[in-house]
Amino acid sequence: xxxxxxxxxxxxxxFIAYLIxxxxxxxxxxxxxxxxxxxxxxxxxxxxxxxxxGFIAHLGYFITRWIASAHAPVSNxxxxxxxxxxxxxxxxxxxxxxxxxxxxxxxxxPLAVVLVGYASMFPRELTPLIPALxxxxxxIHVITAAIGEAILAISAVAGLVFLLKNTDLTKxxxxxxxxxxxxxxxxxxxxxxxxxxxxxxxxxxxxxxxINKNEQQAQIVYNYPPLFGMNEYESLTPDKMxxxxxxxxxxxxxxxxTFVWSVGTGTLLYLLLRLVLRRPVxxxxxxxxxxxxxxxxxEIGYRSVLIGFPVFTLGALIFAMIWAHEAWSRFWGWDPKExxxxxxxxxxxAYLHLRLSRGWEGKKSAWLAVIGFIIIMFNLIAxxxxxxxxxxxx
Amino acid sequence: xxxxKCLCSYENPFGTILCERCGRPLTEEAKKSKLIDxxxxxxxxxxQTYKRSIIDKIWGxxxxxxxxxxxxxxxxxxSAIGTLFPQKLFIPATTEVDIAAYYEKHYGLLGxxxxxxxxxxxxxxxxxITLIGMLGTSIIIANVDRVIPLYKSLKKxxxxxxxxxxxxxxxxxxxxxxxxxxxxxxAEEKLKExxxxxxxxxxxxxxxxxxxxxxxxxxxxTGLIIFLLGVLLRSLPGFYVDEALWLRExxxxxxxGAPGYYLKNNDFLIETYSKxxxxxxxxxxxxxxxxxxxxxxxxxxxxxxxxxxxxxxDRMEFVKDYSIIVNKPLQxxxxxxxxxxxxxxxxxxxxxxxxxxxxxxxxxxxxxDLLNPDRLYRLNEGAYVELKDFYPDFDGIEDGxxxxxxxxxxxxxxxxxxxxxxxKEGEMSFVAIRQTLETNKNDYKAVFVSAETRxxxxxxxxxxxxxxxxxxxxxxxxxxxxQGSYWNHRRIWIQKGEEDQLIVAGHTNKNWxxxxxxxxxxxxxxxxxxxxxxQDSVFDKEEIEGEKE
Ligand code: HEM
Numbered sequence: 001x002x003x004x005x006x007x008x009x010x011x012x013x014x015f016i017a018y019l020i021x022x023x024x025x026x027x028x029x030x031x032x033x034x035x036x037x038x039x040x041x042x043x044x045x046x047x048x049x050x051x052x053x054g055f056i057a058h059l060g061y062f063i064t065r066w067i068a069s070a071h072a073p074v075s076n077x078x079x080x081x082x083x084x085x086x087x088x089x090x091x092x093x094x095x096x097x098x099x100x101x102x103x104x105x106x107x108x109x110p111l112a113v114v115l116v117g118y119a120s121m122f123p124r125e126l127t128p129l130i131p132a133l134x135x136x137x138x139x140i141h142v143i144t145a146a147i148g149e150a151i152l153a154i155s156a157v158a159g160l161v162f163l164l165k166n167t168d169l170t171k172x173x174x175x176x177x178x179x180x181x182x183x184x185x186x187x188x189x190x191x192x193x194x195x196x197x198x199x200x201x202x203x204x205x206x207x208x209x210x211i212n213k214n215e216q217q218a219q220i221v222y223n224y225p226p227l228f229g230m231n232e233y234e235s236l237t238p239d240k241m242x243x244x245x246x247x248x249x250x251x252x253x254x255x256x257x258t259f260v261w262s263v264g265t266g267t268l269l270y271l272l273l274r275l276v277l278r279r280p281v282x283x284x285x286x287x288x289x290x291x292x293x294x295x296x297x298x299e300i301g302y303r304s305v306l307i308g309f310p311v312f313t314l315g316a317l318i319f320a321m322i323w324a325h326e327a328w329s330r331f332w333g334w335d336p337k338e339x340x341x342x343x344x345x346x347x348x349x350a351y352l353h354l355r356l357s358r359g360w361e362g363k364k365s366a367w368l369a370v371i372g373f374i375i376i377m378f379n380l381i382a383x384x385x386x387x388x389x390x391x392x393x394x
Numbered sequence: 395x396x397x398x399k400c401l402c403s404y405e406n407p408f409g410t411i412l413c414e415r416c417g418r419p420l421t422e423e424a425k426k427s428k429l430i431d432x433x434x435x436x437x438x439x440x441x442q443t444y445k446r447s448i449i450d451k452i453w454g455x456x457x458x459x460x461x462x463x464x465x466x467x468x469x470x471x472x473s474a475i476g477t478l479f480p481q482k483l484f485i486p487a488t489t490e491v492d493i494a495a496y497y498e499k500h501y502g503l504l505g506x507x508x509x510x511x512x513x514x515x516x517x518x519x520x521x522x523i524t525l526i527g528m529l530g531t532s533i534i535i536a537n538v539d540r541v542i543p544l545y546k547s548l549k550k551x552x553x554x555x556x557x558x559x560x561x562x563x564x565x566x567x568x569x570x571x572x573x574x575x576x577x578x579x580x581a582e583e584k585l586k587e588x589x590x591x592x593x594x595x596x597x598x599x600x601x602x603x604x605x606x607x608x609x610x611x612x613x614x615x616t617g618l619i620i621f622l623l624g625v626l627l628r629s630l631p632g633f634y635v636d637e638a639l640w641l642r643e644x645x646x647x648x649x650x651g652a653p654g655y656y657l658k659n660n661d662f663l664i665e666t667y668s669k670x671x672x673x674x675x676x677x678x679x680x681x682x683x684x685x686x687x688x689x690x691x692x693x694x695x696x697x698x699x700x701x702x703x704x705x706x707x708d709r710m711e712f713v714k715d716y717s718i719i720v721n722k723p724l725q726x727x728x729x730x731x732x733x734x735x736x737x738x739x740x741x742x743x744x745x746x747x748x749x750x751x752x753x754x755x756x757x758x759x760x761x762x763d764l765l766n767p768d769r770l771y772r773l774n775e776g777a778y779v780e781l782k783d784f785y786p787d788f789d790g791i792e793d794g795x796x797x798x799x800x801x802x803x804x805x806x807x808x809x810x811x812x813x814x815x816x817x818k819e820g821e822m823s824f825v826a827i828r829q830t831l832e833t834n835k836n837d838y839k840a841v842f843v844s845a846e847t848r849x850x851x852x853x854x855x856x857x858x859x860x861x862x863x864x865x866x867x868x869x870x871x872x873x874x875x876x877q878g879s880y881w882n883h884r885r886i887w888i889q890k891g892e893e894d895q896l897i898v899a900g901h902t903n904k905n906w907x908x909x910x911x912x913x914x915x916x917x918x919x920x921x922x923x924x925x926x927x928x929q930d931s932v933f934d935k936e937e938i939e940g941e942k943e
Contacts, residue, residue: 125677
């Protein structure tokens, strides 16, 4: 128990360190006048120092939690996403020492911050392993897959920097629209974190009984004011808000409620920003991307796909098949999670072929990298929470 | 076919773009372009050379990477559509009618459409399998089309190259240096230090490393093909066994798919996490409720005794005791037996008491084994009960006849004939759970005393001879993909021009940043002319300036 709280504190420390490092990377980008300074200035050095410190704390979180729960902390949404964030930071640090570009840090660290924030919205207590998860293959499979995905994520970060730099945001265009859409999506995630933590701090709880898909009675607790009610719901906490509409049994009205609250909060936040700025929100980030060297960003994007693709194949497909063979008696079962790993893999294979043989460099390849990351996130979030097959965690 | 004779007098195969030996551009197009296309070294490829017959056309179609990419995207999209609603495999219905009804009930009009279009069984559909077949074909043809010419031209390349070849490289520099021989020697030294393989020829230097990485894609595609072949083999009989085996506690059965082997279920158990023993998970247990810790079947494996006749259960030979848990299948002779499912508390036997209604006098108890019931149960004072009929899964009375839904004793019902001293002809009674029917009023009754239950374990028997083929394919794929991704094929040419002029050119199949970093070291050390990266012009010149401000 003691160890578990140490672990929690270390994670919090890492979270703060990443925030601070982001600021310093901002200083490094803003403050550099020449190429040499850009690569090696004092702000940049402090920034990478703080990042490494944060990473060590993050690693400390991971190890202490591993000891406390006696299994690799990658067995539920909270644990997996925090581990993923840790690996994104690790991949960034490695690439920083190859290419020395603060701009990458300026966008990679906020990603880590958002990921840790997002992860913290899921139940955080130590969970025991169900029988299917009790094998070292799980550890190997999930950790390798996460490393692969983290490296691939860096390519999306490089792609985003490339696009921010090379898209003309003063004129209406398809590119501007989609770039703004990407930023909007990020703001929705922040909307989720904000709304969720607000109600969590307030300690909001509304309890219902309902009739589930299998026509049995079940209970559910909402942590958001219930906009939508479960099938044939009955409130156990009448003093709380009563749902506006009832959903059929196949729809999880709780998830829907959370979703609508998050989108609502995010959209409001976005509109406020637009109102204050009076121009696309992407323009807010553009100055920070301007200093980056396009060719280096393009190169990082490609390199990280090249490095990440084999790791992803090994972790998310080969090790996954070995585990599935041990646990479910078949190496492949067309479970949605498996299918989406295959889709991710095929997508990056297409990326490599397009790049190699059709010369898709620069913007095209940057867009592909961003889409690849969206697919990874889709598999992590939507497939787990909505489509949910065998892999959905407790 | 006609050979193409280059000015260097080398005879190239028809269709060659860059002379295999000296690198001179041979086609008009290549001569005109500013940068030459170094892919496949400008070698003649069948698909680019022959385009007439049907075979040429098919070959051309499948060897095109553009087509290959389209196939990959098509597989990707169909796979994604297959996850929109659960596949047939994951839904409880089994008959076509039920399946159709299921999709309609749960997903409405879209569900019906999904069913009608056959998307509910996407991964077994003929078009999905065709796509995978096309993917395999495309990989094979595209690779054969490229690998041989590539191999030949890399092997034949000469150290000394024609200037037109060097001039059209992406990395190119020329200039006068004071001591060109000295510079060349120093460059050689530095390149050696950087672990390049060096070849020299008449004032020309070729430094090369990582050529083996060029074979990466061909190795990884070979792995993919082996994997796909493995998958194909599974559909042949004998390569693949997949059977379910339900075993009651205490029961021994022949293992389906594994002739000559028998399995006995000694005990099945489920453990859950407890807040006392697993204190660190207390919170989680509070939130979720019970969390299962272990499913386990303790079994004993037997096989036919040597020399014995198959199926002679008294001549079985003990093989081993084992506890099958999830993730730890029982393994023997290429078979795996997995813990997959269970059913708790199936009725095993029921015990009754024969009682005289008026006096409540008991004639003793008898126990009916529900899987192997006896016909007659002898009790005290010469009384006995005859089991006239037995319905293990009683499902109501139809046309005056009781019906059993299945042979599984879920809801047993009995017709007893009770015979005692004063009722020699016997009394009939129909006994089911919580009901007794009598045709005439009886003096005696069979009273339920107790029931014994046991668990059933659900096991799966698998044998998969293709696994090693799949694993081999996977390993080869990984080797190839690592080879092609983590190493690059770099070449640096340094050649003497007129007088003290030196020419530097470089090429790599990927990671130009790395090549330039190494080249910079050589240039500084050996005082070579500066080079230019002509790709820089692809990205806006101005922004590279902008970065320096
Ligand atoms: C799922 C299927 C496939 C996977 C995972 C795959 C994987 C790869 C990888 C990793 C590379 C190396 C890329 C790089 O180094 O940047 C590559 C190259 C290549 N692939 Fe594929 N591939 C697949 C399907 C195909 C298909 C269908 C074709 C057919 C046209 C094809 C043709 C090629 C060619 C021509 C190359 C370049 C070879 C060279 O440069 O020498 N691949 N592939």
